[in-house]
Amino acid sequence: MIQSPTWSQIQPTPSSSNSETYSSFTNPSYVLGPGDQVQIRVYDYEEYTGQKVILPDGTIALPLIGSLNAAGLTIEQLEQALTTRLQTLLVNPVVTVELSTTRPVVVTVAGEVRRPGPTELQASATEGGVPTLSKALNAAGGITQDADIQQVTINRQTANSGSRTITVNLWEAISSSNAESDVILLEGDSIYVPRLSADAQIDRRLLARSSFAPETIRVRVVGEVKNPGEIQVPPESTLSSAVAIAGGPTEDARLSRVAYIRLNEEGRVEQETIDLRNLTDNYQIQEGDVIIVPKRSDVSVIDFAGRLFGPLGAFLNLINGANSLFQSF
Structure with a gap:
């Protein structure tokens, strides 16, 4: 679990919208896209239950109702769209949708990591679901011994060509019991891990034993x-x-x-x-x-x-x- 940033740590660029909340950055609603795989269940109707992969055109296909657009929707929105479509065929359909496997998401990891550069992330439900900051650091080979994980920054492009930058203190995740949820990443996010200052008070051995460090x-x-x-x-x-x-x-x-x-x-x-x-x-x-x-x-x-x-x-x-x-x- 990772310490979430405070409001003062979210620094919008002039073109960013101030209406974006703290939670919408750290825990954004996952938006479905081609390549995502979802598990659809319709209570008492097995013929509509099963795994579906969102096709390159952004649709999924179900018996009788045919193609339904899924790309660009959240899980909750897809549930509602399926419920609305099935109501023309079934009586009070109960629909649930779960994300089984996410499509590859490419983020950029720079700074004090073993393998800086573009990093592709993909996770199944059994691996903890959507791509996160900790998974990105591990995919980049782990942090170096000189990493300052108290000031990891994430830059995200927003609507209208704006961007937001958030600073996350990962040290809290390994040094205290007050750490909060991991940060969910979106396509195109940029992560930067700065170098530790010479006078920083961090236990390097504890850092080396953390899940953010490389295995070897x-x-x-x-x-x-x-x-x-x-x-x-x-x-x-x-x-x-x-x-x-x-x-x-x-x-x-x-x-x-x-x-x-x-x-x-x-x-x-x-x-x-x-x-x-x-x-x-x-x-x-x-x-x-x-x-x-x-x-x-x-x-x-x-x-x-x-x-x-x-x-x-x-x-x-x-x-x-x-x-x-x-x-x-």
């Missing part, structure tokens, strides 16, 4: 481990857990001088040497990190890295994405 991230563990190379680890993993996922250290591993190397936001390479002899630590791994477990006989990590990767310059190129250097592992 890629890191490389090289040297004296049983299965060196690129591995997939949960985003809340520590250095020692990454070593364990890589098969654990070999008998020749020098765990007192394990190094991890990271390319920071400014493009500079950071290196730190960690004592992992107890196979425990409090360092949270990040996408693209490199962990080096040297041999007992090596004088230094740099000496070991030089033998692994050649000159230091080539090693730094590795940090910047020269994946071919790892193909020998």
Whole structure:
């Protein structure tokens, strides 16, 4: 469940209509269109009951009454239209309509997500129904560790070429019990996840364990481990857990001088040497990190890295994405 925004967070552009309410943005009535599948039930009349897909021309077909336009209607409006049409054939028909599967909805997700860009969403009733903000973030690969989920914005085009922007605090969804309903998305919505400020008070480990985070991230563990190379680890993993996922250290591993190397936001390479002899630590791994477990006989990590990767310059190129250097592992 996601914390809904307050009125002050809804900021209309000059061309937007001020009559739009808070609930109409966060929980808009779903408008049917070609490709949607609905379950129609008419009490005591099985011949009218069943799954119907809205055809490319926007219609559905039922026995005796023929084609009926469904595109552009809400579920409630389609129920009423069916009831009106069936009243010419049946006595007091009781009609219910449920949305079974939604047509693909394309939204754009930008900012601190793993796969920014246009994202296609589709959900069945068993998956929770219509496309939502949380589903869009998951479809975009999940948020990065630097995502500021307290200020996620959604921009929506409205009638008369206007637009509205709403700011949603997703942090409430994972840090408190007061979170409200997920935000329903419409075709063409644009979502932006900003970067977390340096002084932001957010528990990154809790963020990494949330449903908005990716299931795994890629890191490389090289040297004296049983299965060196690129591995997939949960985003809340520590250095020692990454070593364990890589098969654990070999008998020749020098765990007192394990190094991890990271390319920071400014493009500079950071290196730190960690004592992992107890196979425990409090360092949270990040996408693209490199962990080096040297041999007992090596004088230094740099000496070991030089033998692994050649000159230091080539090693730094590795940090910047020269994946071919790892193909020998």
